[in-house]
Amino acid sequence: MSRAEFSKPTKREALKRSGGKCEAAGAMYGLAPGQRCNADLAYGVEYDHIILDANSKDNSLENCCACCPSCHRWKTSHIDTPTAAKTLRQQDKNNGIRKRSRFPGSRDSGWKKRMDGTVERRS
Numbered sequence: 001m002s003r004a005e006f007s008k009p010t011k012r013e014a015l016k017r018s019g020g021k022c023e024a025a026g027a028m029y030g031l032a033p034g035q036r037c038n039a040d041l042a043y044g045v046e047y048d049h050i051i052l053d054a055n056s057k058d059n060s061l062e063n064c065c066a067c068c069p070s071c072h073r074w075k076t077s078h079i080d081t082p083t084a085a086k087t088l089r090q091q092d093k094n095n096g097i098r099k100r101s102r103f104p105g106s107r108d109s110g111w112k113k114r115m116d117g118t119v120e121r122r123s
Helices: 006-018 071-095
Strands: 047-049 064-067 110-111 117-122
Touching: 006 047, 006 064, 047 071, 064 071
Parallel strands: none
Antiparallel strands: 047 064, 110 117
């Protein structure tokens, strides 16, 4: 499933709302709590889903942040990517999908380790 992008009108409104300054604020963007970046967006603007698109499916103006590439990169690598990975792990667990283990004696290995220490192939 591909990630949905913001519409052009939403991007225009977010940029207008920002006043040409980065809207990234707080710990979510690697800043001190309550601090706003305020970098000039004339050198590049990126539109960030405040709440991860994979979790919210919300492409509204309220979930759009006009931010500088530096803040967007920080949030993507430190917040969004780990959150998306955790979401997928939880969905896999709920659907009964698990990673196959290769350790001898594990359920999926094909090998069986006896109490006396001998190892044999499962039949």
